[in-house]
Amino acid sequence: MSRIQKTFQKARDEGRARFVAYICAGDPDYETSLEVARALIESGTEVLELGVPFSDPLADGLTNQLAADRALKAGMTQEMVFQLVRDIRKFSEIPIVFYTYYNLVYFHGVENYVKRAKEAGVDGLLTLDLPPEEADDLLQACTKHDLETVFIIAPTTPAERIRRIAGVTTGFLYYVSREGVTGERADLAADLEERIAGIRAETDVPLVVGFGVSRPEHVAAINAYADGVVVGSALVNCIKRNLDQRDEILPELRAKMKDLCSGFDLKK
């Protein structure tokens, strides 16, 4: 069983969703980013989504745009993102998934990119702007090099399309709980339970839920229905708030993780 499969098997065995943390690789710089990853993993992260910084992240809200901007300004390159994964692998075996845009994959040659990602220790690839209709090259390369695929399901995705997307997903499905871009929000979508039931009716592939998750109550709510809960902007903002006092980044992240993970013990 792959790292991803084992992780979500455990989620189902234990009846508790896994904590999926998103950060942008290289935000605010390589060294800090590595320490951020370490802190997140030490404080309860069970799947790491590493954003590969892109100049034009059109599916991302301002928080993640600025994070990508900081990483690129600090000189982050694709090669350094692979290196970051190799460095994380020195101390952790949790699943690592790239969260990226297709031009970054395409530019390096799809198969070459997939191969290098796998060699670096990446488990899965989520390409935000690549629907299954255009994904033949990537799917082939992922099969060949044993890298798992992650696809998004949106509130607007109809049932027959959910089946199609699930059919090409070898890692897990990512349900974006809101129409919109990434970012912290006060409330989760009201129809979340119903939507997730709708997806569950179509597929048994592991399902994580994200977009807007920023409070323990959100974690608790998603824990009740999904295999994983994704937190991104709420963590990235801990970095952003402390750019002028970088010593504060890790303590604030640890505190935020503790707060968020307390959601697992809350009754829905």
Next chain:
Amino acid sequence: MNLETIPDKHSLPDAGGHFGPYGGCYVPETLMTCLKELEEAYTKAKKDPEFNQELQRELKEYAGRPTGLYYARNMSEQLGGARIYLKREDLLHTGAHKINNVLGQVLLAKRLGKQRIIAETGAGQHGVATATVCAKFGLDCVIYMGAVDMERQSLNVFRMRLCGAEVIGVETGQKTLKDAVNEAMRDWVSSSRNTHYILGSALGAHPFPMIVRDMHRVIGAEIREQMQALAGRNPDEIVACVGGGSNAIGAFWEFLDHPEVRLVGVEAGGEGIEPGRHAARFEGGKMGVFQGCRTYILQNFDGQIDPTHSVSAGLDYAAIGPEHAFYRDQGRIDYAYATDSDALEGFKMLCRTEGILPALESSHAIAYALKRAPQMRKDQILVINLSGRGDKDVQQVQRVLDKMGETPA
């Protein structure tokens, strides 16, 4: 060019929106359903006589079609070569070809039952056209515009606001057209249930390159008919500027299967072909995937999108429409570039010889004609698609000429 290799232009794009290896539909999942819905609505509308009649009527009565095909006698004689004709898209309501597409897409949005319209704009021409048509049809309108472009096209910002549109300045990235597209896409990801995004060029995800092209095909169809009436034949060459490439593909499409007509697209050479200093995708770009489609893109060593530069905000964009990339590979359309200073020469020339103020975008096509016409015979005909008028650029041109010490006395 081998004619046998040229596919039937009517067969493109394919069902997935591809022009050979280009085009396609590369968007976040949230948008897939509404893009499919748009494609279905368009396919139906295209065959609906009522839709077509309404569009024809609006193009004629509101936008001012057909536009003239004007013989630029003074300019032709001064250059001493081909007879130059100007396709006067600059005389359309709102001052550029953009309104052809906006009228069509607003009628589509009405059929889709969408009350809110969003659009991006670079030079502001597409934004002005969108704001104007939304005012006419009573639709809510939000225009995204890069903060840098708002500064250099402030008159157009004011015009949009006069028509009741909300203009939102985009402060991220390079603060120009591509960043406005990103922001409009972000809006649409959240709002697609009640909002239609009127993309302004033959760019982005399927079905946009097809719809926008079809809405502008009227330009080439009129050129053909008018040229037949004037000269009893097709022109020898047609030139148009290419940002995303909507005015160019609109002017060219009718002639794609008339190989005797040479078709030339002119990109923005900016300050010269150095990374970050131009927007000539076929000169410095590589194949990639950007803002919805696969095409030629200006990008750096690592696949990050490169900054661009052009004196004209409307050409200042890192990607070219996918259909252009396809016909370039086929050898059917040729591409050239004009620098900022070439374009200014074109701008000044048309003002002085014909008393016509061209948009800085269209001035790139004029710049090409200044070099090309003298190489052609006097019995040959060169058509310039004058895609927009230059009123919006007067302040910008004044600033640039002042800097060069060339202000007219």
